Amino acid sequence: MKYDFDEIIPRHNSGCLKYDGYESIYGASDLLPMWVADMDFRTPDVVLNAIRNRLEHPILGYFEHSDGFYESIIGWMAKRHHWEIQKEWIVFSPGIVTGLSALVAAFTSENDRVLVQTPVYHPFFYAVQNQNRTLVENPLMVENGAYEIDFPDLEQKLKAGVKMMIISNPHNPVGRCWTPEELTKIGDLCLKYKTLLVSDEIHADLMMRGSQHAVTANLSPEIAANTITCMSPSKTFNLAGLSTSEIIIPDLTLRKQFVQLMNKKWHLAAGNIFGDVALEAAYTLGEEWLEQLLDYLTNNVHYCKDFLKTKLPKIATYHHEATYLLWVDFSGYGLSHDELSQKLIREAKLAFNDGAIFGAGGKQHFRINLACPKTTITEAMNRLYSIFKS
Numbered sequence: 001m002k003y004d005f006d007e008i009i010p011r012h013n014s015g016c017l018k019y020d021g022y023e024s025i026y027g028a029s030d031l032l033p034m035w036v037a038d039m040d041f042r043t044p045d046v047v048l049n050a051i052r053n054r055l056e057h058p059i060l061g062y063f064e065h066s067d068g069f070y071e072s073i074i075g076w077m078a079k080r081h082h083w084e085i086q087k088e089w090i091v092f093s094p095g096i097v098t099g100l101s102a103l104v105a106a107f108t109s110e111n112d113r114v115l116v117q118t119p120v121y122h123p124f125f126y127a128v129q130n131q132n133r134t135l136v137e138n139p140l141m142v143e144n145g146a147y148e149i150d151f152p153d154l155e156q157k158l159k160a161g162v163k164m165m166i167i168s169n170p171h172n173p174v175g176r177c178w179t180p181e182e183l184t185k186i187g188d189l190c191l192k193y194k195t196l197l198v199s200d201e202i203h204a205d206l207m208m209r210g211s212q213h214a215v216t217a218n219l220s221p222e223i224a225a226n227t228i229t230c231m232s233p234s235k236t237f238n239l240a241g242l243s244t245s246e247i248i249i250p251d252l253t254l255r256k257q258f259v260q261l262m263n264k265k266w267h268l269a270a271g272n273i274f275g276d277v278a279l280e281a282a283y284t285l286g287e288e289w290l291e292q293l294l295d296y297l298t299n300n301v302h303y304c305k306d307f308l309k310t311k312l313p314k315i316a317t318y319h320h321e322a323t324y325l326l327w328v329d330f331s332g333y334g335l336s337h338d339e340l341s342q343k344l345i346r347e348a349k350l351a352f353n354d355g356a357i358f359g360a361g362g363k364q365h366f367r368i369n370l371a372c373p374k375t376t377i378t379e380a381m382n383r384l385y386s387i388f389k390s
């Protein structure tokens with residue numbers, strides 16, 4: 001079946017954050033929203049139908065995560081990521097951000113050092129700093145238009161004592177798909193310096209054509225025993241409103257410690273019935289839809305990069321391998337970050353994510369969400385052109 005990603009689905013007044021919730025952030029109400037990471041595409045019918053079917057039963061009482069729920073996760077990891085996991089390794093979490101905060105709480109204490117690679121998905125900072133842990137940064141470097149890891153800096157910081165390292169694999173916002181070699185180096189350094197590694201792989205399924213995701217924990221048994229993986233169907237299948245994700249912990253001791261906090265102390269084991277139904281349907285029946293989505297997203301990214309390169313060469317992009325979030329550098333205009341931000345909002349009427357929220361290296365950068373029909377992107381590029389062409 002051919003899916004229609006060109007369809008424009010009005011989202012205003014649906015209670016959605018992207019369209020109905022930006023005014024308080026951007027101070028304007030007439031913007032084209034290309035910010036928060038969800039997609040303007042319909043959630044696949046296989047998922048919507050599974051939810052409809054569940055609604056045929058008139059009682060929505062307490063429920064248990066079914067065998068089908070676990071089997072669908074196991075099947076997806078094997079099929080899409082060549083990662084053989086066991087049912088016992090899977091811990092439900094009502095979202096990855098909740099899971100990250102819980103991981104920090106479970107495995108570190110006040111003032112412990114937690115390392116992240118900036119610029120990075122900003123809730124990583126909150127998970128660390130809002131719990132009075134010390135944030136340590138290993139800034140990414142740019143070489144020949146691609147973000148790279150500064151390994152000497154990383155080793156020096158791990159050596160000084162870091163309890164946990166949180167990586168974004170693939171990386172939001174810079175769009176790198178870390179190679180098995182890079183991930184093995186990270187994993188081995190974490191083992192060497194006794195740093196617990198948390199690998200947030202929520203964007204793992206969203207590879208641009210030509211790139212292949214590597215699961216960090218799949219690189220060696222030793223790395224697996226020291227790595228906790230965060231996965232979810234929420235980005236892949238546009239289900240973020242269902243708050244359903246999986247934390248995968250092969251090591252029994254680590255798992256027990258996490259479950260003690262997550263399930264026994266905080267009672268977060270349950271989730272919601274529709275999230276489970278949706279996850280199972282997506283992971284079991286969603287592959288054909290995903291393949292077409294990946295073609296569409298890859299085209300959107302190519303179109304946008306080509307447009308900027310030919311029409312607005314002062315706006316630079318980077319080597320982009322994964323996620324539908326394009327990281328864009330406006331420093332070529334010689335304007336301050338605030339001036340650029342105001343121009344985008346007040347003149348171009350575009351709501352991109354402000355790069356500064358992602359920490360060091362984010363100034364004069366913006367993140368554009370390209371998970372939308374091509375016509376939306378064309379409109380955004382035309383708006384950019386009319387304001388930034390000179």
Ligand SMILES: Cc1ncc(COP(=O)(O)O)c(C=O)c1O
Pocket residue numbers: 037094095096097098121168172200202203232234240244245
């Ligand atoms: C790297 C990363 N982790 C986590 C999340 C959010 O996860 P959740 O909605 O499951 O809390 C996002 C959303 O954009 C993300 O980019």
